[in-house]
Amino acid sequence: MKTYFEKLKLELLVINPNFTEEEALWWVEMLWTDFEASYAKAGYPYRGSEYTYDYVSKQVKQHGASLHLVERKER
Numbered sequence: 001m002k003t004y005f006e007k008l009k010l011e012l013l014v015i016n017p018n019f020t021e022e023e024a025l026w027w028v029e030m031l032w033t034d035f036e037a038s039y040a041k042a043g044y045p046y047r048g049s050e051y052t053y054d055y056v057s058k059q060v061k062q063h064g065a066s067l068h069l070v071e072r073k074e075r
Contacts, residue, residue: 001049004032004049004052004053004056005025005028005029005032007053008028008032008053008056008057008060009021009024009025009028011057011060011061011064012024012027012028012060012064012067015060015061015064015065016064016065016066016067016068018068019067019068023068026072027067028056028060031056031059031060032052032056035052035055035056036052
């Protein structure tokens with residue numbers, strides 16, 4: 001999974017140079033875990049890391065250029 005995170009982080013950095021590597025990784029991890037949790041809550045069977053990678057990659061391509069405009073809430 002770490003390999004997937006690294007690839008997605010690099011994709012996001014290419015699309016949005018406003019991020020530091022740490023910020024890009026945070027977004028990738030957040031999108032990944034949010035998708036897996038939502039998918040599981042909906043009752044769908046686990047389809048593997050490759051499926052999640054494809055979903056997050058699509059999100060990065062569609063929304064990555066504007067993610068820096070979203071305000072993060074600290075917990």
